[in-house]
Amino acid sequence: MNRRTVPILLCSIIAAGMAHGSNGNTLPLRFDAVLSGSEEIPAPVTTSMSGQAGFEFNPDETVMSFVLALTNGVNVTGIQLHCGPVGAPGPAIVPLLNAIQGSWDGTLQVQSTITGANIIQGVDCVSTIGRNIATLPDLAAAMRDGNIFVNVSSAAFPEGEIRGQAQVSSGDLILLSLTGTPDSVARVPLQIGGESGTVVRIVTESPVTVISQPSGFNPPLREFPSSSFNPPLRDMSTFPSSGLNPP
Structure with missing residues (x-):
């Protein structure tokens, strides 16, 4: 199944990649993740799906904005x-x-904001990363340690089809453009849902079927039905008696 990769409509915002954390120290607040099937465990997944994600905490670490794009x-x-x-x-x-x-x-292209209310409480992260995550500053600290990853599940791979570890980034967070018209008839306009201001854009594309012609392509001759095709024979007496000498 072939799909075109639809370009992401993005616009820049002014945002610092490094800012003051809640403890007064200068801490990284920007993170990126590249998602692929090769990162899945216990075994890599062969898939055409891929993705990228960006995360940014505000200086007080009370809100995290994220942008995520998946293809195929x-x-x-x-x-x-x-x-x-x-x-x-x-x-x-x-x-x-x-x-x-x-x-x-x-x-899929999506951007939204996360607060402490979105964190699932009671999850045992201590046994996996040695840290409990109950608040957004906890999440930011775990990201700085390199212990947070993005996982995308599907019907074929319910435990995860692509995955990517969040890494510290010094760039600016790039957000989806909220203006303009769709650049494809297949593109669904931006949908705004929920109090968090989630912005979602889904592009559904029909599979493109490519039929290859075999190297020895030799279509059969067309057969006319005997019951319907009966051209009249030409009367030989109508041919001129002289001058006709077909090769």
Whole structure:
């Protein structure tokens, strides 16, 4: 199944990659993650789906903004943050997308904000990363330690089809553009859902079937039905008696 990768409509915002944390020290507040099937465990997943995500905490670490884009999704059912180091499993700690019910195919672009209310309480992260995550500053600290990853599950891979570890980034967070018209007839306009101001754009594309012609292509001759095709024979007496000498 082939799909075009639909370009992401983005616009820049002024945001510092480094800012003062809640403890008064200068701490990184920006993180990126690149998602692929090769990062899944216990075994890599062969898939055409891929993704990127960006996260940014405000200086007081009371709000985290994120932007996430996935391409070539097939029956995607969930996107979550998990507490776990590179190459190890870990439980889900923050759901990143609740605005879409069921599963979807195609390309997804979503941005939203996370607060402490979105953190799943009572999750055992101590056994996986040695730290409890109950607040947003806890989540930020775990990201700085490299112990938070993004996981995308699907109907075919309910435990995860692509995954990516959140890494410290010094760039600015790039948000989806909220203006303009769709650049494809298949593009669903931006949907605003929930009090968190979630912005969702899904691009569903029909599969493109490519039929290759075999190298020895030799179509059969057309057969006319004997019952309907009966051209009259030409009377030989109508041919001129002289001058006709067909090769």
